[in-house]
Every structure is written in C-alpha cells, then in structure tokens.
Amino acid sequence: MLLLIDDDPDFRDQAQERLTLGPLLAVNDAKQAAQLITSGSEFSLALIDLDLPEIDGFRVIEELKKTRPTLPIVAISGVYSSHVLESAKLVGADEVLSKPIGAEWHSVLNRVSGVSHKKGTGHFRCRCGERLVFGRTGTFTPLARITRVGKLIRGQCPNCGLFHFVQY
Numbered sequence: 001m002l003l004l005i006d007d008d009p010d011f012r013d014q015a016q017e018r019l020t021l022g023p024l025l026a027v028n029d030a031k032q033a034a035q036l037i038t039s040g041s042e043f044s045l046a047l048i049d050l051d052l053p054e055i056d057g058f059r060v061i062e063e064l065k066k067t068r069p070t071l072p073i074v075a076i077s078g079v080y081s082s083h084v085l086e087s088a089k090l091v092g093a094d095e096v097l098s099k100p101i102g103a104e105w106h107s108v109l110n111r112v113s114g115v116s117h118k119k120g121t122g123h124f125r126c127r128c129g130e131r132l133v134f135g136r137t138g139t140f141t142p143l144a145r146i147t148r149v150g151k152l153i154r155g156q157c158p159n160c161g162l163f164h165f166v167q168y
Contacts, residue, residue, distance in 0.1 A: 001023045001024070001041070001044065002019065002047065003024075003025055003041075003046040003047065004025070004027070004046075005032075005049060005060060006048075006052075007028050007053055011100070014100065019106075019109070025041075025043075029052055030052055030054065030059070031054070031055075037067060037068065043071060045073075045074065046064060046072070047074050047076055048064070048073060048075055050076070050085070050088060057088070061088060061093050062092055064092070074093060074095045074097055074108070074109065075088035075089075077098065078100065082096075085098065095108055126159065126160065126162060127162060128159050128162065130159040132155075132164070144156045144158040
C-alpha cells in the first residue's frame with residue numbers, strides 16, 4: 001500500500017485516480033500518518049508533501065526514516081523550487097517530484113519502490129536485487145503471498161519481505 005501525506009484534498013483525489021502502483025491511503029497531516037505508522041500498517045512507498053500544516057514534510061521524512069529506514073520515500077511539492085525539493089534528499093527522501101502528477105511520476109515511483117518491471121515479461125527486480133516473477137519460471141523467484149485484483153498483483157519478496165504492487 002502507498003501512503004500519501006498531503007493536506008490538499010484535490011491533489012489527494014487526483015492521486016487516488018491516477019496512481020496505479022497499488023492501493024493508496026491518503027491522510028491530511030503528519031499526526032494522522034504517525035497514527036498509521038505506529039499501528040503497524042504496511043506501506044511499500046510514502047509520498048510526502050513538503051508543505052504540510054503544523055509539522056513540515058522535511059521533519060516527517062526525518063522521523064519516518066528513523067522508524068522505517070527501508071521504506072522508500074518520495075518528497076512532493078507544488079510550492080517549492082527544484083533546489084528545495086532536492087534538499088529533501090538530504091533529510092532522507094529517496095526521490096523528489098513536483099506537482100501536479102505528470103508522465104514521469106510512474107517511472108520514478110516504480111524505480112523507487114523497487115519495481116523494474118518490463119510490461120509483458122512477467123518478471124521484475126526487487127530493491128534487494130532478487131529477480132522476481134508473477135508465476136513460476138527457471139531463473140526467477142516467485143512472489144510470495146500473491147493477491148490479484150484486476151490487472152494488479154500484490155506480492156511479497158521472499159528474500160527481503162518487501163511488498164510489491166505491480167500492474168501488468
């Protein structure tokens with residue numbers, strides 16, 4: 001599941017419609033996100049707006065990296081310049097994206113979440129380096145605990161335990 005922390009309801013709606021990497025859970029602020037994170041919810045990727053009320057996104061990224069160091073984080077903003085967005089990498093963001101959602105979003109989010117999937121091949125590479133496959137084949141490891149919803153597959157890497165959401 002993807003976690004989106006953004007206080008703009010229009011952007012949250014747009015993200016729900018346009019991001020197809022997997023189920024998306026969107027929250028308004030850092031406090032709501034903290035409740036989810038401490039509850040033990042599993043996320044494959046976090047998208048964090050830098051311009052949040054009360055606690056800014058930079059601090060949220062720092063705190064999230066302390067509690068979940070392997071969780072891929074993408075800093076997003078429609079307000080800050082590219083230089084400010086890049087500075088989010090210094091506090092722990094793996095990648096940065098500017099709003100609104102554009103064509104580059106899917107390739108960046110796939111790469112950051114560890115999916116290097118080539119459409120039609122049925123296989124991809126996890127962040128840990130494990131070569132994974134949807135079904136069974138010789139040189140690739142099958143995903144564990146696979147769930148299919150339409151053209152979306154949710155599965156777990158048996159090597160590192162990372163959950164992947166792959167659209168095929």
